[in-house]
Amino acid sequence: xxxxxxxxxxxxxxxxxxxxxxxxxxxxxxxxxxxxxxxxxxxxxxxxxxxxxxxxxxxxxxxxxxxxxxxxxxxxxxxxxxxxxxxxxxxxxxxxxxxxxxxxxxxxxxxxxxxxxxxxxxxxxxxxxxxxxxxxxxxxxxxxxxxxxxxxxxxxxxxxxxxxxxxxxxxxxxxxxxxxxxxxxxxxxxxxxxxxxxxxxxxxxxxxxxxxxxxxxxxxxxxxxxxxxxxxxxxxxxxxxxxxxxxxxxxxxxxxxxxxxxxxxxxxxxxxxxxxxxxxxxxxxxxxxxxxxxxxxxxxxxxxxxxxxxxxxxxxxxxxxxxxxxxxxxxxxxxxxxxxxxxxxxxxxxxxxxxxxxxxxxxxxxxxxxxxxxxxxxxxxxxxxxxxxxxxxxxxxxxxxxxxxxxxxxxxxxxxxxxxxxxxxxxxxxxxxxxxxxxxxxxxxxxxxxxxxxxxxxxxxxxxxxxxxxxxxxxxxxxxxxxxxxxxxxxxxxxxxxxxxxxxxxxxxxxxxxxxxxxxxxxxxxxxxxxxxxxxxxxxxxxxxxxxxxxxxxxxxxxxxxxxxxxxxxxxxxxxxxxxxxxxxxxxxxxxxxxxxxxxxxxxxxxxxxxxxxxxxxxxxxxxxxxxxxxxxxxxxxxxxxxxxxxxxxxxxxxxxxxxxxxxxxxxxxxxxxxxxxxxxxxxxxxxxxxxxxxxxxxxxxxxxxxxxxxxxxxxxxxxxxxxxxxxxxxxxxxxxxxxxxxxxxxxxxxxxxxxxxxxxxxxxxxxxxxxxxxxx
Numbered sequence: 001x002x003x004x005x006x007x008x009x010x011x012x013x014x015x016x017x018x019x020x021x022x023x024x025x026x027x028x029x030x031x032x033x034x035x036x037x038x039x040x041x042x043x044x045x046x047x048x049x050x051x052x053x054x055x056x057x058x059x060x061x062x063x064x065x066x067x068x069x070x071x072x073x074x075x076x077x078x079x080x081x082x083x084x085x086x087x088x089x090x091x092x093x094x095x096x097x098x099x100x101x102x103x104x105x106x107x108x109x110x111x112x113x114x115x116x117x118x119x120x121x122x123x124x125x126x127x128x129x130x131x132x133x134x135x136x137x138x139x140x141x142x143x144x145x146x147x148x149x150x151x152x153x154x155x156x157x158x159x160x161x162x163x164x165x166x167x168x169x170x171x172x173x174x175x176x177x178x179x180x181x182x183x184x185x186x187x188x189x190x191x192x193x194x195x196x197x198x199x200x201x202x203x204x205x206x207x208x209x210x211x212x213x214x215x216x217x218x219x220x221x222x223x224x225x226x227x228x229x230x231x232x233x234x235x236x237x238x239x240x241x242x243x244x245x246x247x248x249x250x251x252x253x254x255x256x257x258x259x260x261x262x263x264x265x266x267x268x269x270x271x272x273x274x275x276x277x278x279x280x281x282x283x284x285x286x287x288x289x290x291x292x293x294x295x296x297x298x299x300x301x302x303x304x305x306x307x308x309x310x311x312x313x314x315x316x317x318x319x320x321x322x323x324x325x326x327x328x329x330x331x332x333x334x335x336x337x338x339x340x341x342x343x344x345x346x347x348x349x350x351x352x353x354x355x356x357x358x359x360x361x362x363x364x365x366x367x368x369x370x371x372x373x374x375x376x377x378x379x380x381x382x383x384x385x386x387x388x389x390x391x392x393x394x395x396x397x398x399x400x401x402x403x404x405x406x407x408x409x410x411x412x413x414x415x416x417x418x419x420x421x422x423x424x425x426x427x428x429x430x431x432x433x434x435x436x437x438x439x440x441x442x443x444x445x446x447x448x449x450x451x452x453x454x455x456x457x458x459x460x461x462x463x464x465x466x467x468x469x470x471x472x473x474x475x476x477x478x479x480x481x482x483x484x485x486x487x488x489x490x491x492x493x494x495x496x497x498x499x500x501x502x503x504x505x506x507x508x509x510x511x512x513x514x515x516x517x518x519x520x521x522x523x524x525x526x527x528x529x530x531x532x533x534x535x536x537x538x539x540x541x542x543x544x545x546x547x548x549x550x551x552x553x554x555x556x557x558x559x560x561x562x563x564x565x566x567x568x569x570x571x572x573x574x575x576x577x578x579x580x581x582x583x584x585x586x587x588x589x590x591x592x593x594x595x596x597x598x599x600x601x602x603x604x605x606x607x608x609x610x611x612x613x614x615x616x617x618x619x620x621x622x623x624x625x626x627x628x629x630x631x632x633x634x635x636x637x638x639x640x641x642x643x644x645x646x647x648x649x650x651x652x653x654x655x656x657x658x659x660x661x662x663x664x665x666x667x668x669x670x671x672x673x674x675x676x677x678x679x680x681x682x683x684x685x686x687x688x689x690x691x692x693x694x695x696x697x698x699x700x701x702x703x704x705x706x707x708x709x710x711x712x713x714x715x716x717x718x719x720x721x722x723x724x725x726x727x728x729x730x731x732x733x734x735x736x737x738x739x740x741x742x743x744x745x746x747x748x749x750x751x752x753x754x755x756x757x758x759x760x761x762x763x764x765x766x767x768x769x770x771x772x773x774x775x776x777x
Contacts, residue, residue, distance in 0.1 A: 001058065002042060003042075003056055003058050003072055003074060003125065004058055004060070004072070006038055006039050006042050006121070007118055007121055007122055007125075009034075009035055009038055009118075010035040010039075010114050010115065010117055010118025010121070011115065011118055013031065013032050013034060013035045013111075013114045014032070014111045014112070014114050014115040014118070015111070016031065017031060017032050017107050017110040017111040017114060018107055018108060018111035019107070020107065021105075021106055021107010021108060021110060021111065022104055022107055024107070025102055025106065026097050026100060026101075026102060026106060027097075028106055028107050028110045029093050029094075029096050029097040029100075029106065029109075029110050029113075030093070030094070030097055031110070032093055032110040032111070032113060032114035033089075033090055033093035033094055033097075035089075035114045035117055035118065036085070036086040036087075036089035036090040036093065036114075036117055037086075037090050039082060039085070039086035039089075039117070039121055040082075040083070040086035040087055040090055042082075043079060043082040043083050043086060046074065046079065047079060047477075047478070050074070050075070050076055050079050050481055051076075051477055051480075051481050055073060055074065055075045056072075056073070056074045057071070057072065057073045057074075057127070058070075058071070058072040058073075059071045059072075068130070069128060070128065070131050071126070071127040071128040071131065071189060072122075072125045072126060072127060072131075073125060073126075073127035073190075073191060074125050075485040076478075076480075076481030076482045076483075076484055076485035077124075077252075077255065077256070077324070077482040077483075077485040077486055078124045078125045078485075079478070079481065079482065080324065080327075080328065080478050080479070080481075080482040081120075081121075081124040081248075081252065082121060082124065082125070083478060084244060084245065084248075084327075084328065084331040085117060085120045085121055085124070085244075085245050086117070086121070088239075088240060088244040088245065088331060088335045088461075089113075089117045089240060089245070091335070091339075091457040091460060091461065092113075092236050092239055092240040092335070092339075092457070093110075093113065093114075093236075094453075094456075094457055095236055095239070095339055095342070095454070095457040095458075096109075096110075096113070096234075096236040098451065098453055098454040099234070099235060099236055099342060099346060099454070100234075105149075108145075108149075109146070109149055109234075112142050112145045112146050112149075113142075113146065113236070113237070113240070115138070115142050116138075116139060116142035116143065116146065116240075116241065116245075116246070117240075117245075119135050119138035119139045119142060120135070120139055120245050120246065120249070122134075122135040122138075123135035123136055123138075123139060123249055123252070124249075124252060126190070127189055127190050127191055128188050128189060128190065129178040129181070129182055129188050129189075129190050129193070130178070130182075130188055132178070132190065133171070133174060133175050133178055136171055136174065136213075136217070136249060137168075137171050139246050139249060140164060140167045140168055140171055140217075141164075143163060143164075143167070143230075143241050143246055144160050144161075144163060144164040145160075146233055146234075146237045146241060147159055147160040147163055147230050147232060147233040147237065148160030148161075148233075149233065149234060149237070150232075150234070153232070155232050156232045156233070158229075159229040159230055159231075159232035159233070160230075160232075160233075162225075162226050162229050162230075162542065163226045163227075163229065163230045165546075166216055166223055166225075166226040166542075167216055167217055167226070169216065170212055170213040170214075170215070170216025170217055170223065171213055171216075171217075172213075173209045173210075173212040173213045173216075174209065174210055174212070174213025174214070174253075175213075176206070176209045177205075177206040177207065177208070177209030177210030177211075177212075177213060178206070178210060179206070180202055180203065180205060180206025180209065181193060181198065181203055181206040181207060181210065183202075184198035184200050184202050184203040184206065185197070185198045185203070190256065193260075194256065194257070194259075194260040195260075197260040197261055197264060199264055199265075204265060207257070207261055207265060207268070210253065210257065211254070211257075211268075211271070213250070213253070214249075214250035214251075214253040214254050215250060215275065215309075216250070217246070217247065217249050217250035217253075218247050218248065218249070218250025218251050218254070218305050218308075218309065219247055219250075219279075219301070219302050219305055220250070220275050220276070220279045220305065220306060220309055221275060221278045221279040221282055221306070221538075222538050223538075224279060224282065224283065224302045224538065225537075225538035225539040225542060226542075227242055227247065227298050227301060227302055228286075228295050228298040228299055228302070229539065230242050230298070231292075231294040231295055231297075231298045235294070235338060235339070235341065235342030235345060235346075236342070238294060238297075238298075238338050238342075239335050239338035239339050239342065240335070242298065242301065243297070243301050243330075243331075243334040243335055243337075243338050244330075244331040244334060244335040245331075247301065247305055248305075248308075248327065248331070250305075250309075251305060251308045251309060251312060251327065254272065254309055254312055254313050255312040255320070255323065255324070255486055256486065258272070258312055258313050258314065258315035258320070258486075259315045259317075259320065259486050259487045260315075261315070262313070262314060262315030263315060268313070268315075269313070269314055269315070271313075272309055272310065272313025272314065273310060273313065273314065273405065273406065273409075275306070275309060275313075276306045276307065276308075276309035276310030276311075276313055276409075277306065277310055277405075277409040278306070279302060279303070279305065279306025279309065280303050280304075280306030280307045280310060280409065280412075280413040280416075281303070281306075281409070281412060281413060281416065282302070282303075282306075283299045283300065283301070283302030283303030283304075283305075283306060284299070284300070284303040284413055284416025284417060284419075284420060285416060285525075285528070286299040286302070287299035287300045287302075287303060287416070287420035287423075288416065288419055288420050288423060288518075288525050289525060289529055291352050291353050291354055291427075292351055292352055292353075293341045293344065293345070293351040293352075293353060293424065293427060293428055294338070294341055294345075294351055296353075296420060296423065296424055296427070297334070297337055297338055297341060297424065299420075300334075300377070300417070300420055300421075300424075301334060303413060303416065303417065304326075304330050304334065304377075304417075306413075307326060307392075307410070307413055308323055308326055308327055308330070310406065310409060310410075311323030311326060311392055311395070312324070312327075312486075314399070314406070315487070316395070316399050316487075317483070317487040317489040317490035317493065318394075318395035318398060318399055318490070318493060319392075319395045319396065319399055319406070320483050320486050320487045320490060321391065321395065321479065321480075321483040321487075321490045321493040322388065322391040322392040322394070322395040322396075323392070324479045324482045324483045324486070325387065325388040325391045325392075325475070325479045325495055326388040326389070326391075326392060328384075328388070328475060328478065328479060329376065329384045329385045329387070329388040329465070329475075330377075330385075330388075332373075332376070332384060332461055332464050332465050332468070333373040333374075333376040333377045333383075333384070333385055333461070333462075333465050334373075334377065335461055336369060336370075336372075336373040336458050336461035336462045336465070337370060337373045337374065337377070337424070339457050339458035339461065340366050340369050340370040340373070340428075340458040340462075341370070341424075341428065343363065343366045343450050343454060343455060343458065344356065344359060344363070344366065344428050344429075346450070346454070347362070347363065347447050347448055347449070347450050348442045348447045349442070350442050352438075353423075353426075353427025353428065354432075354436060354437060354438045354441070355437070355438060355440060355441045355442050356427065356428055356429070356432075356441075356442060357431055357432050357437055357441055357442065357444060358429075358430070358431035358432075358444045359428065359429050359442075359444055359447060360429035360430070361444065362444055362447045362448075362449055363429075363447075363449055363450055363455070365452075365455050365459060366450065366455050366458060366459075367425075367428070367429040368459075368462070369455070369458045369459045369461075369462035370424070370425055370428060370429070370458075370462075371425050372462040372463075372465055372466060373458075373461065373462050373465060374421040374422070374424055374425050375421070376462075376465040376469070377417060377421050378414070378417050378418040378421040378422075378512060378515065379414060379417070379418075379508055379511070379512070380512065381469075381497075382466075382469045382470055382497055383465045383466060383469040384464070384465045384466075384468045384469040384475065385465065385469075386469060386497075386508070387469055387472065387475070387495050387496070387497055388495075389410075389414060389508060390496070390499055390504055390505070390508060391495060391496075392410055393407065393410060393411075393503075393504035393507055393508060394499055394504045396410055397503055397504060407507070411507050411510070411511050414507075414508065414511035414512075414515065415511045415514045415515045415518060416515065416518075417515065418511060418512050418514075418515020418516060418518075418519075419515040419516070419518040419519040420519075421515075422515070422516060422519040423519055426519075469497065470497070472495050472496070472497060475495060476494055476495040479495060480493070480494065480495075566686075570686070570689055573689060573693050574689060576693070576696070577689070577692045577693055577696050580696070580700070581692070581696045584696070584699060584700065584703065599642065601642055602639065602642055605635055605638050605639055605642070606635075606639070608631075608635055609631075609632050609635035609636065609639075612628045612629075612631040612632045612635065613628075613632055615628045616628040616629050616632070617690075619674075620673050620674055621672060621673050621674075622667050622670060622671070622672060622673065622674060623664070623667055623672075625674070626660065626663045626664065626667065627660075629663075630656055630659070630660045633652060633653075633655070633656035633659070634652075634653065634656055636652055637649040637650075637652040637653045637656065640652060647728075647729045647730060647731050647732070648731050650729075651731050651732065651735075717730055717733075717734060717738070718730060720738075721733040721734075724737065724738075725737040725738065
């Protein structure tokens with residue numbers, strides 16, 4: 001149960017931070033850092049056992065009658081994510097303690113951040129796909145709140161809404177997909193589904209929906225546009241959610257599904273290879289055109305996510321092993337890059353590279369950390385990023401599935417990564433000529449050096465890229481156990497710093513050289529930009545779609561909700577007729593025993609009731625219409641008597657009499673005759689709708705009555721009315737005893753409505769009196 005306690009700790013810390021945040025100030029971030037710290041310690045303690053093959057599992061009964069359980073399973077792949085989530089999360093919270101000044105709303109920020117961390121830990125350890133979906137949505141909601149933390153800015157609110165709409169829409173697709181897959185597999189256990197993946201057409205549809213959800217979460221094309229917009233969030237959020245953790249939730253799901261489904265589903269591998277390649281190249285190209293350092297990193301993250309989807313989506317053991325290595329290396333160097341950019345932005349109050357000049361003299365430690373992390377991202381030996389890139393190239397060269405294409409895509413992505421990595425470091429710290437700098441460039445002399453505590457998290461992550469590139473024991477063990485959890489055939493694969501002077505090393509050197517040359521030729525990038533400027537911009541397409549949706553919503557609202565009660569009732573009745581009515585027409589038959597009446601007297605009374613109803617509809621005078629409406633009620637009471645239910649008839653008569661009295665009292669205040677407004681949809685449609693509702697209700701009543709296969713509850717009510725309710729009038733006993741709470745609720749509703757009407761009438765009378773000087777006098 002230690003696993004459950006670690007997850008619950010994050011929820012408790014989120015609650016405490018929300019309640020006590022104002023008192024603790026910036027210290028609330030140190031409090032919430034306790035959650036990732038404990039999770040990190042738990043992962044470290046568990047790692048030897050998981051490497052030896054032990055997998056902690058927990059199953060908690062939730063709704064036994066529905067066979068719903070909360071199943072948790074921490075295998076090697078989930079353990080790797082715990083290391084990333086907890087390790088980066090701890091450093092980000094310590095960094096945020098220095099990033100923010102004293103603010104009254106830091107409690108809310110810290111609460112959402114630690115709740116997000118707990119949600120990601122739950123997502124990666126969930127073995128029930130429904131629990132996984134709940135955690136998935138929690139990460140979307142907390143991400144929305146964290147992106148929109150500075151909600152006084154319109155740009156921030158728009159970015160948060162954009163991220164929520166895209167990821168939530170993907171979440172709905174994911175839910176549908178998981179349900180379809182689970183139904184076809186006969187289990188909602190993720191490990192059970194992967195052990196025996198269903199292969200039906202329905203399961204294939206479910207798999208496609210799940211892939212859409214994963215692609216939207218991990219910012220794969222064409223859903224990539226939300227991630228750069230999310231850079232409106234504070235830098236700690238960008239470093240944690242949008243580089244190291246949340247965006248990898250989609251990669252996590254792809255990696256889980258690929259080894260089981262890729263060999264069996266024809267479209268899986270081509271789709272992932274194509275989507276991953278396009279995302280990787282598009283993100284890298286767009287990063288080269290950015291002048292905002294965070295936007296540059298955001299598009300770089302899009303590119304790296306495409307790289308991971310390409311490797312992990314194929315489902316081959318070697319590529320899976322390499323993909324896991326890239327995932328780990330990316331979390332380390334990309335979080336460090338965001339943190340160092342945050343230091344620059346915090347100290348210089350700018351992150352436009354055209355305004356930054358020679359800052360390496362002011363913050364040399366941050367410059368070194370950024371340079372190391374960018375070099376790791378580009379794959380410079382002997383850093384961890386180089387080890388991961390070499391593993392990817394070696395795997396691509398030896399795989400038989402689209403190996404040549406995958407290799408070419410990886411090399412092209414590495415060229416772009418090198419170019420925008422150099423551009424990042426140059427833009428943040430290099431001294432620039434006057435033709436590069438713009439008018440409001442930051443004077444380096446005005447920039448205060450950052451504190452050592454502020455620089456420390458970025459330096460630690462940069463040092464990790466160096467240490468774990470040279471000392472591969474730890475990353476090799478973590479990557480090995482994680483890849484074996486996905487593809488058991490990868491058990492013999494290991495990370496290596498040096499594969500020798502072979503094709504992979506030469507391709508890696510070539511990518512570095514071409515990337516450096518591409519950075520030195522910015523005009524070439526500008527030319528490509530002019531050639532592609534007419535290509536569809538997904539951000540603009542999103543905005544147009546949103547505007548179109550609002551226009552359609554406005555038009556629909558003006559049509560069906562114009563403030564007219566007849567139209568409201570017409571829409572409701574039309575829905576009742578169209579949906580259940582269509583089902584009755586296609587699949588229901590009138591029972592042979594169905595009859596419209598049991599006796600001629602019923603027919604006579606029924607005709608009178610129908611005549612009264614028609615008279616009510618066409619009557620011009622209000623009092624006459626009310627009397628005819630009462631006649632309908634009394635006619636129904638007569639039908640009850642004919643059917644042998646005098647107690648029910650008596651209740652109907654009493655209610656009808658009371659209603660008539662109330663109507664008459666109200667009518668004293670209203671005009672004698674009705675106004676006759678024209679209905680917007682025409683009187684003919686009005687009559688047709690009324691006839692359709694009447695026919696539908698009659699058919700439904702006959703079919704429902706004739707379709708009963710069991711007994712009724714009447715005998716039970718008759719038997720219990722006297723001993724339990726103390727009355728012979730069964731209807732009254734039901735209303736006052738057996739349905740006492742229901743009746744109380746109905747009375748409460750009527751009372752509340754009456755109070756509201758009285759308030760409205762009283763307010764109208766007061767306004768009328770105030771406007772009439774004669775009545776006031």
